[in-house]
Amino acid sequence: MKVIMMMAMTLDGKIAKSSDHFPDWTSKEDKKLFAKTSKEAGVVIMGDKTFFTFPAPLKERLNVVFSLEEKPKVIEGVKWVKGEPEIVVKELEGLGYKSAILGGGAFINGLFLEHKLINEIWITVEPKLFGDGLPLFRGDFDVDLKLNSAEKINDNSVVLKYEVLY
Amino acid sequence: MKVIMMMAMTLDGKIAKSSDHFPDWTSKEDKKLFAKTSKEAGVVIMGDKTFFTFPAPLKERLNVVFSLEEKPKVIEGVKWVKGEPEIVVKELEGLGYKSAILGGGAFINGLFLEHKLINEIWITVEPKLFGDGLPLFRGDFDVDLKLNSAEKINDNSVVLKYEVLY
Numbered sequence: 001m002k003v004i005m006m007m008a009m010t011l012d013g014k015i016a017k018s019s020d021h022f023p024d025w026t027s028k029e030d031k032k033l034f035a036k037t038s039k040e041a042g043v044v045i046m047g048d049k050t051f052f053t054f055p056a057p058l059k060e061r062l063n064v065v066f067s068l069e070e071k072p073k074v075i076e077g078v079k080w081v082k083g084e085p086e087i088v089v090k091e092l093e094g095l096g097y098k099s100a101i102l103g104g105g106a107f108i109n110g111l112f113l114e115h116k117l118i119n120e121i122w123i124t125v126e127p128k129l130f131g132d133g134l135p136l137f138r139g140d141f142d143v144d145l146k147l148n149s150a151e152k153i154n155d156n157s158v159v160l161k162y163e164v165l166y
Numbered sequence: 167m168k169v170i171m172m173m174a175m176t177l178d179g180k181i182a183k184s185s186d187h188f189p190d191w192t193s194k195e196d197k198k199l200f201a202k203t204s205k206e207a208g209v210v211i212m213g214d215k216t217f218f219t220f221p222a223p224l225k226e227r228l229n230v231v232f233s234l235e236e237k238p239k240v241i242e243g244v245k246w247v248k249g250e251p252e253i254v255v256k257e258l259e260g261l262g263y264k265s266a267i268l269g270g271g272a273f274i275n276g277l278f279l280e281h282k283l284i285n286e287i288w289i290t291v292e293p294k295l296f297g298d299g300l301p302l303f304r305g306d307f308d309v310d311l312k313l314n315s316a317e318k319i320n321d322n323s324v325v326l327k328y329e330v331l332y
Contacts, residue, residue, distance in 0.1 A: 011289060011311060011328065012302040013179015110297060123177060125291075127311035127328060131276060131303045136178040137295060143175060145293035147322040156313040158326060162177065162293060 001093045003117050004041070004103040005109060006034055007136060008124040014133030015104060019049045021134075030124040031154040037122075038101040043092055045100055047108040048072075064088065064100070066108055085115050110139035116166045121145065127156040167259045167284050170273060171268040172200055173302060174290040180299030181270055185215045187300075195319040196290040203288075204267040209258055211266055213274040214238070215298070230254065230266070232274055252280050276305035284332045289313065293322040 008026040009015050016023065036045050039060050048067040057063045057077040064079050065072075066088075072080045081088045092100055102112055112118050123136075145162040153159050174192040175181050204210050205226050214233040223229045223243040231238075232254075238246045247254045258266055258279065268278055278284050290301075303318050311328040319325050 009179070011179075011287065011326065013175070013177075017308075022325040113295065113297075121177065125326065127313055129279065129307050129309040129311065131301075131304065131305040133170075133277075133298075135301075137297045139297040141295050141297040142183075143295040145295065145322070147293055147324065150318060150324045152313070152316060152317060156311070158313065158316045158324075160177065160291065160324060 001089055001097060002099040002119045003045075003089065003102055003112065004037070004099060004120040004122060005039060005112070005118045006122045007104055007109070008126055009136060010128040010130045010133070011014060012129050012131065013136060014036065015136060016134045017130055019105065019134065025128060026124065026126055027154055027157045028122055029157060030126065030159075033124070033153065033159065034101075034103075038103070039137040041097065041101050043097050043100045044103050045088070045108070045162050046103040047105050050066060050105045050108070051078075066093065085112055085117055089117055106134050106136065108136045110137040113137055113141060113143065113164075114139055118164050120148075121162045121164060123160045124153070125158045125160065131153045167255055167263060168265040168285045168287045169211075169255065169268055169278065170203070170265060170288060171278070171284045172203060172288045173270055174292055176294040176296045176299070177291055178295050178297065179302060180296040181272065181302060182300045183296055183298075185271065185300065186219060188300075189221050191294060192290065192292055193320055193323045195323060199290070199319065199325065200267075200269075201311065204269070205298060207263065207265045207267050209263050209266045209276070210269050211254070212269045213271050216269060216271045216274070217244075223310065230258065251262070251278055251283055255283055270306045272300050272302065276303040279303055279307060279309065279330075280305055284330050286314075287328045287330060289326045290319070293326045
């Protein structure tokens with residue numbers, strides 16, 4: 001299964017000011033690209049902090065949410081998971097998904113990168129600077145990428161698509 | 167005087183793994199762009215940690231280096247400065263410079279952004295991920311940018327140029 005990490009970030013590489021910061025600063029073109037691509041995949045993997053910044057689960061997609069809670073609340077459209085990310089990916093493969101979108105936050109992105117489970121990274125660079133804030137990845141890496149495309153999606157936002165070379 | 171901040175960063179917004187990390191991971195096209203643009207300006211402003219990652223002062227340019235040292239060592243081609251960045255910029259204007267390149271690191275970049283002294287930002291996004299590392303800016307901001315151009319300078323590196331909207 002192909003895992004595509006899709007994130008919007010400020011030019012200085014921040015995905016939010018803090019973990020409860022709702023992404024109201026991203027462009028509508030980015031939101032459209034995320035909605036279209038993730039609906040095609042049918043599944044979005046994320047951490048519970050990211051999930052709880054949304055007003056409701058993402059519609060028309062399975063929300064696969066990593067949580068350390070013992071008994072997380074049953075919510076329609078949400079599959080709570082924990083433990084090794086390989087096992088989660090295998091399980092999604094078993095359910096017939098051909099690709100999945102990884103949607104943050106920094107800790108879950110870092111976990112998937114560390115386990116070499118991210119195949120592609122699509123970043124929307126938004127015309128903003130936050131300075132201090134949450135990074136794309138937690139963890140210590142030195143990973144090379146191959147640029148597949150660089151494309152403007154509006155006057156000020158650029159989407160960069162890469163393959164990850166482990 | 168126009169101040170252009172020029173930095174190479176990883177896709178995840180890091181300018182180095184640590185403050186003594188020499189930028190040997192950036193592309194030769196980025197190095198050429200920096201050399202050409204900064205020689206045209208004639209002056210590069212930076213912090214002393216950044217300066218001391220270089221084997222020698224940048225040639226054919228005035229190296230304006232912020233330092234907290236009381237009596238920094240006299241080095242040919244280096245002008246040691248401290249205090250308010252506005253005064254340093256005014257002094258360079260007085261010397262006849264029309265533009266200056268701001269070249270890091272994170273602390274000095276943040277200082278200049280806080281004082282609204284950066285007019286343009288040119289970022290080379292290199293095809294790498296570092297995870298933990300030094301950010302573009304230290305400090306807490308919410309600054310908007312206007313994209314002027316997005317251009318590939320080789321197969322895998324993209325230069326994004328912005329105006330800063332304070």
